[in-house]
Amino acid sequence: MGKTHIRPQRVLGKLQVATVTLAHGGGGKAMKDLIDDVFVAAFDNSDLAPMEDQARLDLGMLAAAGDRLAFTTDAVVVDPLFFPGGDIGKLAVCGTINDLAVGGAIPLYLSCAAIIEEGTSVELLRKVAQSMAHSAQLAGVRIVTGDTKVVPRGACDKLFITASGLGVIPKGVQLNAHAARPGDVVLVNGLLGEHGAAILAARGEMALDCTIESDCAPLHELVAALLARAPGVRCLRDATRGGIATVLNEIAQASHVGIEIDEAQCPMREQVRGFCEILGLDPLYLANEGKLVAIVAPEDADAALTALQAHPLGAEARIVGRVTELEPGRVVMRTLLGGHRIVDMLVGEQLPRIC
Amino acid sequence: MKYVDEFRDRDKAAALATEIEKLACSIEGGSTPIHIMEVCGGHTHSIFRYGVEELLPARIELIHGPGCPVCVLPMGRVDDCVAIAEQPNVIFTTFGDAMRVPGSRKSLMQARAEGADVRMVYSPMDALALARAHPDREVVFFGLGFETTMPATALTILQADREAIDNFTVFCNHITIIPTIKAILDSPDVRIDAFLGPGHVSMVIGSAPYDFIARHYRRPLVIAGFEPLDVLQSIWMVLKQIKEGRCEIENQYARVAAAGGNVAALQAIARVYELRPFFEWRGLGSIDHSGVRLRPEYARFDAERRYAIPNARIADPKACQCGEVLKGVLKPWQCKVFGTSCTPQTPAGALMVSSEGACAAYYQYSSAKQRTGARG
Ligand code: SF4
Numbered sequence: 001m002g003k004t005h006i007r008p009q010r011v012l013g014k015l016q017v018a019t020v021t022l023a024h025g026g027g028g029k030a031m032k033d034l035i036d037d038v039f040v041a042a043f044d045n046s047d048l049a050p051m052e053d054q055a056r057l058d059l060g061m062l063a064a065a066g067d068r069l070a071f072t073t074d075a076v077v078v079d080p081l082f083f084p085g086g087d088i089g090k091l092a093v094c095g096t097i098n099d100l101a102v103g104g105a106i107p108l109y110l111s112c113a114a115i116i117e118e119g120t121s122v123e124l125l126r127k128v129a130q131s132m133a134h135s136a137q138l139a140g141v142r143i144v145t146g147d148t149k150v151v152p153r154g155a156c157d158k159l160f161i162t163a164s165g166l167g168v169i170p171k172g173v174q175l176n177a178h179a180a181r182p183g184d185v186v187l188v189n190g191l192l193g194e195h196g197a198a199i200l201a202a203r204g205e206m207a208l209d210c211t212i213e214s215d216c217a218p219l220h221e222l223v224a225a226l227l228a229r230a231p232g233v234r235c236l237r238d239a240t241r242g243g244i245a246t247v248l249n250e251i252a253q254a255s256h257v258g259i260e261i262d263e264a265q266c267p268m269r270e271q272v273r274g275f276c277e278i279l280g281l282d283p284l285y286l287a288n289e290g291k292l293v294a295i296v297a298p299e300d301a302d303a304a305l306t307a308l309q310a311h312p313l314g315a316e317a318r319i320v321g322r323v324t325e326l327e328p329g330r331v332v333m334r335t336l337l338g339g340h341r342i343v344d345m346l347v348g349e350q351l352p353r354i355c
Numbered sequence: 356m357k358y359v360d361e362f363r364d365r366d367k368a369a370a371l372a373t374e375i376e377k378l379a380c381s382i383e384g385g386s387t388p389i390h391i392m393e394v395c396g397g398h399t400h401s402i403f404r405y406g407v408e409e410l411l412p413a414r415i416e417l418i419h420g421p422g423c424p425v426c427v428l429p430m431g432r433v434d435d436c437v438a439i440a441e442q443p444n445v446i447f448t449t450f451g452d453a454m455r456v457p458g459s460r461k462s463l464m465q466a467r468a469e470g471a472d473v474r475m476v477y478s479p480m481d482a483l484a485l486a487r488a489h490p491d492r493e494v495v496f497f498g499l500g501f502e503t504t505m506p507a508t509a510l511t512i513l514q515a516d517r518e519a520i521d522n523f524t525v526f527c528n529h530i531t532i533i534p535t536i537k538a539i540l541d542s543p544d545v546r547i548d549a550f551l552g553p554g555h556v557s558m559v560i561g562s563a564p565y566d567f568i569a570r571h572y573r574r575p576l577v578i579a580g581f582e583p584l585d586v587l588q589s590i591w592m593v594l595k596q597i598k599e600g601r602c603e604i605e606n607q608y609a610r611v612a613a614a615g616g617n618v619a620a621l622q623a624i625a626r627v628y629e630l631r632p633f634f635e636w637r638g639l640g641s642i643d644h645s646g647v648r649l650r651p652e653y654a655r656f657d658a659e660r661r662y663a664i665p666n667a668r669i670a671d672p673k674a675c676q677c678g679e680v681l682k683g684v685l686k687p688w689q690c691k692v693f694g695t696s697c698t699p700q701t702p703a704g705a706l707m708v709s710s711e712g713a714c715a716a717y718y719q720y721s722s723a724k725q726r727t728g729a730r731g
Contacts, residue, residue: 264365280452282404337583338365339406341720 013037020120025150035148038122039114042129043136043143055144057109057166066168070105072096073164081128081159083202085194085214086289088161089131094218094289095240096165097139101220102236102292104175104227105167110136113147115160128159139218141165173227179234180255184323185301187294189222189308190267190316191215192244196286197272200279212271217290222313229307232300239291244320245284245343247293248331256328261321261343263336284333285346295323364584371587372410378594379412388416390546390683391593392539394532395553396423396711397581403716405583415590418546418683419706419713421535422553424500425452426705426712427636430669432528433458439495439526439662440471446489448482449497450504451475452709457702459669479511479525486515486523495658498527503555505529505647506620509627512649512656526658527648530634532556533564534645539682540572546683549593551586552578554608559624561616562604569602580608627653635668637705638677677704680713687714694718 013033023030062069076092086094092112100107112132116125136143194215201210219238227233235255237247244266252259268283276283290313296304301319308314326332331343379389393399399419402408408417421427433456440447440463447463454464454475467473472492476482479496486494498508508525515523532553539545552565557578568576575596579589589607596603606612627649634646649657658664671677674692679685687693687706697703699715706714 335405335583336365337368337405337407337410339409339583341403341406344719 015122018122020116020118020122020125020150022118022150022152024116025148031148031150034122034125038125038129039146039148042126042133043146055109055111057144062108062168065106065108066170066173068169070100070103070167070169071164072099072103073162074099075160075162077157077160078199079157080199080202081124083214084198084212086216087128087131088159089128090135090216091214091289092161092163093132093135093139093141093143094216096163097141097218097220098238098240098289098292100165100167101218101223102175102238103167103169104173104223104236105169105220106224107139107141107165107167107218107220109166110141110143111145111164111166112143113149113162115156115162116148116150117156117158118150118153120158125159128161132161135218139220175233175236177235177237177251177254178256180251180257180259180295180323181234181297182257182323182325183298184234184295185298185304185319186248186259186261186321186323187296187301187304187308187317187319188239188244188267189219189292189294189311189314190290191272192239192266192268192288192291193272193276193283193286194269195240195289196243197275197283199287200281201275210271210275212269212275215288215290217313219290219292219313222308222311223292225311226294226304226307226314230296230300230304232297233294233304234297235295237293239288239293241287242346243283243285243287244291244293245282245331246345248321248343249345251293251295252331253329255323258324258327258329259321259331260324260326260334261331262334264334265318265320267316267318267320284343367584368410368587371584371591375410375415375587375591375594376412378591378598379414382594382598386414389414389594389597390416390418390548391551391590392418392420392547392549392683393551393579393586394420394422394536395551395556396426396709397553397555398551398579398586399423399713399716400711401581401583401586403720406720407583407586408721410587411590415594416683419680419687419716420550421539421636421639421681422501422532422556423706423709423711424504424530425456425709427530427638428453428456428499428528428705428708429635429637430457430459430671431635431665431667433462434460434669435664435666436463436497436526437461437466437471438665439658440466440473442493442662444491444493445472446485446492446494447471447473447497448476448485448494449473450477450499453497453499456708459667479508480514483511483515483520483523486520487518490522492522493661494523495662496523496525498525498529501530501532501553501556502559502620502624503553505628506559506617506623509623512627512653513623515656516653521655524656524658524661525649527628528646529628530636530646531630531644534642535636535639536565536568538639538642538645540568540574542682544679544682544684547574549574549597550576551589551593552576552604554578554580554585554612557606557608557612557616559617559620562606562612562614563616565604569604573602575602576604578604578606578608578612580611626650638671638675638681640678671705672703675704677706677714680706687717690714 308317628647
């Protein structure tokens with residue numbers, strides 16, 4: 001129910017109302033109007049499969065681009081739906097692209113499903129759909145199939161989106177979380193913790209005046225530039241939920257190596273640091289939506305850094321640490337003060353401290 | 356926000372560490388350890404977060420005190436919170452870090468997952484705003500913490516009183532640090548040579564309440580700020596007192612904590628609260644006059660009077676050695692259950708509960724090597 005594939009020449013339905021009701025999920029004319037008017041109109045592109053329940057992709061074209069398919073899915077819920085630097089639609093598109101990109105894949109196609117709470121305004125949906133279309137277009141990927149469901153009030157929070165992505169990994173590209181070796185360097189492509197801080201600040205619960213913007217951005221072009229200049233890249237990960245702390249732990253465990261980072265080298269905006277200070281949060285665990293961690297063989301460290309810094313999304317790139325043979329599976333940080341501490345995985349979500 | 360880095364500078368830290376080392380060597384007693392307790396959980400957090408212990412000479416041993424209000428919250432009290440939160444029509448509001456503290460049946464986090472309306476707030480005024488916005492609901496604020504958070508709760512109650520808001524109550528679990536320091540000093544196996552005093556508490560109460568520690572118990576105390584360099588400087592000041600044979604209350608944190616405290620805050624505290632005859636602390640047992648409750652004049656804001664509260668005393672598990680760790684008799688990792696049946700996911704004792712608790716901090720921040728190496 002609710003598939004968005006249409007015959008391009010078909011007359012598109014028009015919505016007559018300002019809010020979504022359960023009728024728009026009923027499979028009838030109202031649903032067609034919603035899908036046509038909001039989603040199809042925004043995503044309009046010739047690749048939308050003609051009135052079928054699936055997108056049909058040309059194998060020959062895919063095979064020419066590489067020798068493996070990369071396939072991923074991302075469920076996106078965010079409160080608020082619109083925040084400085086992005087919105088749920090942009091987040092869904094960029095997040096899915098990034099999941100493909102850090103595997104070395106060229107992202108090509110997206111599938112998106114929206115779960116809509118009854119009572120959500122059509123205007124809001126339009127904005128989100130346009131944002132998705134815009135983000136996809138900028139990134140050069142196509143949204144080729146989708147679905148919508150409307151659920152009763154309270155069954156979801158306004159709007160949930162899931163996006164799946166398909167990409168192709170060029171021959172010879174081999175990135176693996178278990179490939180880190182002692183001596184490798186650890187790089188990040190820019191300022192950390194911005195998305196997490198922006199979302200917390202945008203919720204407005206703590207009446208803090210701040211102007212932090214989410215770093216939400218598609219990273220596939222940056223990755224392509226990096227891989228072209230630095231073949232010694234062994235592993236890439238996007239540092240989303242759980243921040244770079246979590247990603248580094250995953251790599252340390254998968255590769256059975258230790259990782260030591262230097263707090264003084266971790267790039268961070270003053271505002272993000274101050275914000276964390278006040279709330280008792282650790283910025284290393286804050287989510288990013290446009291940051292990746294790269295593990296690179298030592299001989300290619302400079303090339304990798306130069307490649308990242310040459311790209312607008314990597315201007316603030318830094319070498320933040322090294323892979324070691326000490327304490328395999330552990331991440332240790334040299335603190336600003338010069339002491340050391342373990343940077344562990346979080347038990348649950350970060351909770352603000354009271355004193 | 357630039358100011359914070361001044362207090363975390365590596366060169367300054369190294370210079371201070373050298374001074375501390377020199378001073379520690381010059382104090383009589385050869386290599387006998389000097390035990391310094393930092394009373395406040397904020398210090399414990401800072402010490403682990405920045406790896407301060409690594410910069411100290413082996414002779415100095417830090418004992419991580421009871422000053423984490425979340426850690427010392429007895430399990431029975433968490434059960435009471437859950438019982439209130441599960442009443443129909445209640446919105447139960449709390450500071451974030453109390454959400455995960457395990458009760459005997461469940462935490463507030465679990466209660467919320469099961470349908471209770473539990474909400475995280477950043478101040479009691481946020482809870483009062485919720486009460487205003489939802490006149491048909493009963494909003495309960497979980498008042499928790501030392502003198503640091505006590506005034507804000509008191510001012511909120513006074514505000515609710517002025518506005519005659521009748522759907523707002525406070526479940527008061529505020530505690531006071533002085534009787535607890537005294538209880539620790541009175542216990543026979545205590546090993547503490549000096550104290551770092553809690554900066555934020557002192558900001559409210561001033562320095563006079565600590566006088567008995569120097570006068571009666573002959574221990575130096577330095578009121579310390581929370582940045583790692585504050586902690587180092589305070590340790591240096593404490594050592595200087597020991598070296599010179601002085602026992603005084605000194606203030607390293609004068610940039611924030613005035614000697615006389617905060618008069619307006621103290622007045623609000625005096626107006627709203629009275630001392631309880633005793634209060635139960637997790638890991639330490641019952642301590643006389645260590646908690647406060649609302650005065651009878653503010654009874655209508657008292658959740659303890661509005662709701663039937665189970666008020667059960669749940670004993671800590673037998674294997675739990677939090678008391679010994681708090682008094683400095685044991686290091687956290689020497690506890691029988693550390694890291695086995697007591698971990699941050701499944702805390703058996705108080706000190707494993709929040710990141711300010713000593714056991715949780717060791718578990719989370721220090722490696723096996725650091726635990727057993729020279730710094731052990
Ligand atoms: S390990 Fe657990 S039981 Fe033992 S002292 Fe620490 S918190 Fe208490």
